[in-house]
Amino acid sequence: MVSDVEPFIGMGPIKLGMSRTELRNIMRVNNIKFDFYDKNKNQDISSDHTIFITYGVENTVGLIRLRDSPLHKVFFRGIDLFSLKAPFSIY
Numbered sequence: 001m002v003s004d005v006e007p008f009i010g011m012g013p014i015k016l017g018m019s020r021t022e023l024r025n026i027m028r029v030n031n032i033k034f035d036f037y038d039k040n041k042n043q044d045i046s047s048d049h050t051i052f053i054t055y056g057v058e059n060t061v062g063l064i065r066l067r068d069s070p071l072h073k074v075f076f077r078g079i080d081l082f083s084l085k086a087p088f089s090i091y
Helices: 020-029
Strands: 001-004 043-047 051-055 061-066 073-076
Touching: 020 043, 020 051
Parallel strands: 001 073
Antiparallel strands: 043 051, 051 061
């Protein structure tokens, strides 16, 4: 999946504030399934364990997280975010 990050709006087809049903319908079109969720059912996890969606107010998308994976390209203002190297590490 190739996605552009839009601050305060979302990432690719995933928009902050959309319902769980809306999210799953849109992701199904992109052949991405959410087969897993945490025990409190406030987080969905994609079947390949690379997309994590946390639901907040009124069970709507509140947080979008991705794990670095060859399955995803994520851009912000034309920059591939997963290609960036951190200038330092914390240990």
